[in-house]
Amino acid sequence: MGGPPGGTGDDHPVPPAVLEAAIGWQLRQGEGDTSPADAQALADWVAAHPDHARAWRQLGDIDQHLARAAAGPGARAALLLPPRRRRPARVAGAVLGLALAVACGVLVLDRYQPVGQLLSDHRTATGERRTIVLPDQTVLHLNTRSAVNVVFSQDQRAIHLRAGEVAVETSHADPAERRPFVVLTEDGSLRALGTRFTVRRWPRAHTAGSDGAQGRGAPATEVAVTQSAVAARPANCAAAASEPCAAERIVSAGQGARLEGGWVDPWAAPPDADAWKDGMLVVDNQPLGEVVAMLARHRVGHLGVDPRVAGLRVTGTLPLADTDQALLALTAAVPVEVVWTTRWWVMLKPRAAP
Template identity: 35%
Template sequence: MSTARVDPVTRAAIDWMLRLESGQACPSERQVFKAWLAENPAHLAAWQRVAGVLKAPVADLHSVERRSPGQLQAARRALLASASPAGKKALQGGLLLLLLGLGAAGLVDRVTPLTGLTADYQTATGERKTIELADGSLLTLNARSAVDIEFSSGQRRVHLRAGELQVDVAADAKRPFVVATAQGQVQALGTRFMVRQGTDESLASVQQHSVQLDTLGGLQRRIETGQALSFTANQIDPQTPTSRSQTDWLAGRVELHDEPLSALIEALRPYQTGMLRISPEAARVRVFGVFPLDNTPQTLSALTQTLPIKVTRYGPWLTLIDVRG
């Protein structure tokens, strides 16, 4: 019986997997990776095959194997053979956990969000970026964020696909500045505000002057300095000041005052390569303090010293947080 060999494009995808998984890839390398994916449909197909080794549920694995007989298992063997001993253990452990149903949502996507690859601007996991737009406005993206820019003679429009942004708006009396989300839009009436796109709702907070909120369902509200609102298409809810509505992430930190641990974990997720899972009991533990975003293992280790929690790591792919027994 013959053994399927790994083709050069799949080998290149494996090399990218190991480089990105190492956590040492710089922003310029991520841009090269993005360009490599877009260069040829075969590159994206190979990346999806290699990603399938680590992220797909069993049914999807079989589907990939039917489309490319032998390549999936060959990629798996090559991936494990190419890793260092420590990396091999982590990859094997990650695959086992995924086949048990603990990560089918897509661990590979945790490195570079694939849904934002066609966006005008995008940030990877753990990356923040400030862009000067054509009108002089400054747009800062939090980790794992993606936006499209649409400037015309009558309007300046930023479509927030995913994640979080803050914008310092340059004055232009003839062209309003709008940030659109899946639930509505926020128009600048001043200079500085933040918008977050969540799974089922958006959030807007104002740091300077005010903004006009219009939901897709026709609701309207003005948001003043220091205020924050969450909104869906048909509902607007004022928010008390919490870590969700603050802009501490601009400085690479998050500050909590008697908030649940789940709020901190939510802030850390865009900065963690791999999945963070927290039990309902641990999620309710109250937290005070200022925590760095750029070093999740250090932050979690510090928490175990002061809170009644335990942290269990399965290589770089999965971290479980629970209360101590």
């Protein structure tokens, strides 16, 4: 679960059995007929082990996200509790009402904070960016809608990028540190060679379809190196440097690579690939459809582009902290206008003739 920069005891996931027990306690509380004895039993359980207290605090953190997204009571339990533990409803109407509340809550919550990332060690919501300092003093910068798990072991220091984008600044504070630092994704591994680099795993944007929605290709992992080098390996190779891998490629500063389908291929990484750390999106002769897709990751609600203008080329710098201003800047750069159906449904369309 996420925590403040620098890490606390709450930054580490609890055992699944403990989390399941905590959810059971929360369900009993939600029934509304708890007695003083029940409250004492819960207090005793929380105090019995540090993992119990941590699980209870982590559920409270998820509660806050659900509250921001206006999800109904019990939505968290319905989302997280394994099916075998969900008890039959006493009243069919109550089940249907809860199901509808959960469905609506999940849809709203997922646009603000992807549901699948709620139990990650560190995560960001839509439009949020975070900086995390790991125990070895390596610095991670998380872009919007991103999630990582930290997996430090006796043999290596690793983070698993579950989704989104992370910029890594490896630490050299301890000269005795010999464990390699590795970023793992579903597509392979990236071993730092004393370096700074960014790794992202977004669905790749395509030209907008006839409905103006942004199409998405299958996710691939892309790395851009800004200092020193990275050893990139596809998923069919072991991450450990001691294991030989013919497909391994060394990616030097100023270069990029894409890991996909068991291969590592060169990728023309933009020179400002990590500008988002400073709240800026730098684009250089890119299609408007791709630019809008990148802005949409930082904005709650639907942001689309009319296919008639999706191919227009854009060059410039856009603010990520204020996507309204970014959209206005696009209207000055290319002949489009912003059409607001509601605050949460926005389209870029061809500019009307004067």
